[in-house]
Amino acid sequence: MAATEKKSGGILETIKTVVYALLIAGIFRSLFFQPFWIPSGSMKDTLLIGDFLFVNKMAYGYSYASCPTVIVGVLGINVDAGDICGWADGDNTRLFGNEPERGDVVVFRHPVTGRDFIKRVIGMPGDKVQVKQGLVYINGTPVKVEPDGTFVEVAEPQGPQRLSPRCENGPVGHGGACNKSKFIETLPNGRSHSILNIGNQPSDNTSVYSVPEGHFFFMGDNRDNSSDSRVPNIVNGVGFVPFENLIGRADRVMFSSAGTSMLYFWTWRSDRFFKAIQ
Structure with a gap:
């Protein structure tokens, strides 16, 4: 009898340990840092498919979007941040809120689908943003752009989704x-970053977007291969992103793999480990 009680007690302690570990991990992810894999090429060459980073949730304070979204398809798990913290959604405010700076690379919840996106802040609340012949204009003034050579990659399927690059x-x-042609774009606040060009397309010439108060205008650095604020969210774009939808700022690539699995060590990009995000 004593042996049975000891065995059941050991199992109970193991379960409690696992539960506590999950709770601690959930709190850490909700309050401080959230892991994020780069699934697409919309932010090349700043971020590549297979880059792994931690999103700094403390940078902009907290909202309902700060709660974790957990999706494990093989186990049938699909828990959305709105399922946990939806009660705080709708007022477009944040606890300890700080606005992002123009040029920040930010992970945010898509205003319609709720999926996590990562793009760069181009337009601030109250700005007027337009793209003409591929050049960004902010409040009527074109941003500074300088040629920076050519970005070259292998024409082959990339990452777990096996996405082929556009050339x-x-x-x-x-x-x-x-x-792809590479340029250095410098925003009005002096922040500079790399952007890529593939060719002429409709998103290179847009109407004027007036960014509402409490919202932000995002664009991908791979300008001709990005679904972003240039396309309204009602037609599968992103549109303006509410302040409360921001999850956090991406500061540094921690790990990077060009393969279909992080276990394939021969595909690791060691030159990108701990690389600061400009």
């Missing part, structure tokens, strides 16, 4: 050199 010199055969 300025396309079509390119499998294994060929896929080129």
Whole structure:
């Protein structure tokens, strides 16, 4: 009898330990840092498919979007932040809130689908943003852009989703050199970052967007391969993003893998480990 009680007690202690560990991990993820894998090429060459980073949730304070979203398809788990903290949604405010700076790379919840997106802040509340011939204008003034050579990658499927890159010199055969023109864009506050160009398309010429108060205008650095605020969210774009939808700021790439799994050590990009995000 004593042995049975000891065994059941050991199992109970193990369960309690696991539960406590999960609670601590959930609190840490909710309050401080959230892991994020880069699934697409919309932020090249700042962020590459397979980059892994931690999102700093303390940077902008807390809202309902700060609660974790947990999706594990193979286990049928799909817990949305709104399911946990939806009671705090709707007033577009934040606890200990700080606005992002123009040029920050931010993870946010899509205003309609709720999925996590990562883009760069281009337009602040009250700004007027327009793109003309691929050049961004903020409040009527074009941003400074300087040529910075060519971004070259291999024309082959990338990452777990096996996404093939678009090329300025396309079509390119499998294994060929896929080129994009590279530029350094400098925003009005002096923040500079790399952007890529593939070719002329409708998103290179837009109407004037007037950013509402309490909202932000986001764009991807891979300008011709990004679904962002240039496209209204009612037509599968992003549109203006409410302040409360911000999750946190991306500051540094911690790990990077070019393969379909992080276990394939021969695909690791060691030159990107702990790389600061500009």
